[in-house]
Amino acid sequence: MQQSLSPFDIGRIRGxxxxxxxxxxxxxxxxxxxxxxxxxxxAPLGExxxxxxxxxxxxxxxxxxxxxxxxxxxxxxxxxVTAGAMKVYKLLPDGRRQIIGFLFAGDFLGLADDEAYxxxxxxxxxxxxxxxxxxxxxxxxxxxxxxxxxxxxxxxHELAAAQEQMLLLGRKTxxxxxxxxxxxxxxxxxxxxxxxxxxxxPMSRNDIGDFLGLTTETVSRxxxxxxxxxxIALMPAGRVDLLDVEALQDIAEGN
Amino acid sequence: MQQSLSPFDIGRIRGxxxxxxxxxxxxxxxxxxxxxxxxxxxAPLGExxxxxxxxxxxxxxxxxxxxxxxxxxxxxxxxxVTAGAMKVYKLLPDGRRQIIGFLFAGDFLGLADDEAYxxxxxxxxxxxxxxxxxxxxxxxxxxxxxxxxxxxxxxxHELAAAQEQMLLLGRKTxxxxxxxxxxxxxxxxxxxxxxxxxxxxPMSRNDIGDFLGLTTETVSRxxxxxxxxxxIALMPAGRVDLLDVEALQDIAEGN
DNA sequence: CGACGAATTGAAACATCTCAAAACTCGTGG
DNA sequence: CCACGAGTTTTGAGATGTTTCAATTCGTCG
Numbered sequence: 001m002q003q004s005l006s007p008f009d010i011g012r013i014r015g016x017x018x019x020x021x022x023x024x025x026x027x028x029x030x031x032x033x034x035x036x037x038x039x040x041x042x043a044p045l046g047e048x049x050x051x052x053x054x055x056x057x058x059x060x061x062x063x064x065x066x067x068x069x070x071x072x073x074x075x076x077x078x079x080x081v082t083a084g085a086m087k088v089y090k091l092l093p094d095g096r097r098q099i100i101g102f103l104f105a106g107d108f109l110g111l112a113d114d115e116a117y118x119x120x121x122x123x124x125x126x127x128x129x130x131x132x133x134x135x136x137x138x139x140x141x142x143x144x145x146x147x148x149x150x151x152x153x154x155x156x157h158e159l160a161a162a163q164e165q166m167l168l169l170g171r172k173t174x175x176x177x178x179x180x181x182x183x184x185x186x187x188x189x190x191x192x193x194x195x196x197x198x199x200x201x202p203m204s205r206n207d208i209g210d211f212l213g214l215t216t217e218t219v220s221r222x223x224x225x226x227x228x229x230x231x232i233a234l235m236p237a238g239r240v241d242l243l244d245v246e247a248l249q250d251i252a253e254g255n
Numbered sequence: 256m257q258q259s260l261s262p263f264d265i266g267r268i269r270g271x272x273x274x275x276x277x278x279x280x281x282x283x284x285x286x287x288x289x290x291x292x293x294x295x296x297x298a299p300l301g302e303x304x305x306x307x308x309x310x311x312x313x314x315x316x317x318x319x320x321x322x323x324x325x326x327x328x329x330x331x332x333x334x335x336v337t338a339g340a341m342k343v344y345k346l347l348p349d350g351r352r353q354i355i356g357f358l359f360a361g362d363f364l365g366l367a368d369d370e371a372y373x374x375x376x377x378x379x380x381x382x383x384x385x386x387x388x389x390x391x392x393x394x395x396x397x398x399x400x401x402x403x404x405x406x407x408x409x410x411x412h413e414l415a416a417a418q419e420q421m422l423l424l425g426r427k428t429x430x431x432x433x434x435x436x437x438x439x440x441x442x443x444x445x446x447x448x449x450x451x452x453x454x455x456x457p458m459s460r461n462d463i464g465d466f467l468g469l470t471t472e473t474v475s476r477x478x479x480x481x482x483x484x485x486x487i488a489l490m491p492a493g494r495v496d497l498l499d500v501e502a503l504q505d506i507a508e509g510n
Numbered sequence: 511c512g513a514c515g516a517a518t519t520g521a522a523a524c525a526t527c528t529c530a531a532a533a534c535t536c537g538t539g540g
Numbered sequence: 541c542c543a544c545g546a547g548t549t550t551t552g553a554g555a556t557g558t559t560t561c562a563a564t565t566c567g568t569c570g
Binding site for chain 3: 428429469470472473476491
């Protein structure tokens, strides 16, 4: 794997650098300069609240393949992705892996109803994250219900996505899974203000398989099928051109 | 299907009757008498708060097979199950169905990050629910952050369950799926204070299949396999005796 | 340019599905 | 109390989509 940084990601990470430079002094809230704040759970916060957030946040940078935390570890922190792409997954004792989700700028991770993380997290591309001590963040949530409300909204959204994924895993064919996956990646890129059509697919075939409940080989064969049917085109740097979105949507819905 | 009411459920529903009789007058909060409150999102509420809840809640009773709402409908209400068993599911246009979850006393449903329900809900057994107008409940959440916090906790819990189900759907074999399912039903029954071992399985083979991403036939065959291996015994009234929990756990984890 | 991991392609194996029929359950009515 | 009937569950046999195992090609990076 070890995907290199896409042009977009470099831009994102550069954009965040002011926020990462937290001189101890009384400078303006670095969170105020956060270019992806509107996507995160910090979206509803005002000037003063952001200052409080700034004081407890720490900025993390990860390289492709770097682990963030492992399933079962003590869930001491919550994270918000500000740039790049992450994967979160669960393992069975014999090594079978299910990727629970891919995370991009704006997504958070580390919410655990237990004391321990319920999944492992690892960087796919060069990524940047904000790291919040759980206890301190909880104290903040107590003070700023708007933030808690936002978090509930994001959790609801994630829940809906998880349910959609259950439908995919339990009832869709390989072709339907791949079509759904590509469209979903496109939709999410769009939400982040990126280009939805030649969609960026930064993860490996193996990761895609472990996300869709397929093997690497089946993923590859299905891409080939879609390519031969002129529904997609594989471009350099892990980009996929969706040549016939309508047809892909029909396939994704099972028609 | 049309499962008849189990002795337990009758008890539950009877236990709730005081709460269902909402004379318009100034009587004591019917929610104060709720026998499953500790399981619901009303758990953290005090005397006064419960009174407010009582004023906006309505009690619903459903018979086996009764629909509660359909995917895509305007999400005007939230519900909390107080007795019985429900199923929530999503459909593909051609009729393929994925059951997203089975709900029992204490579980809530209807949380939508959109204006519309993301799934359909239907009663499996004779069931009772509390029905809350979304707008009014949201106003209450604003006033009682404790309730919102509890809801976030329950949503996190659901999210973790959904992720576990993704692992099951994407990576487990039929035998592992069935073993996981039975153990999970048992654990949940236990949490509600019911018997975990001869576990109650009120749903049809078809429902189980649509929950686990299998066909009815495969579910049936797998039950037979487990029965022949002396790991379970099928008892009357949809109960399953887990004869060797350890072995079932090993199977469920993929060992 | 050379090399190593990732992706693709091929052929055979297999778990689950599909189609079909028999057996069972349980409520109902004679 | 027993027999009937409709729906559900179980069992069987054959079909199939996906996996497994193996080999080749591609792409990227040193």
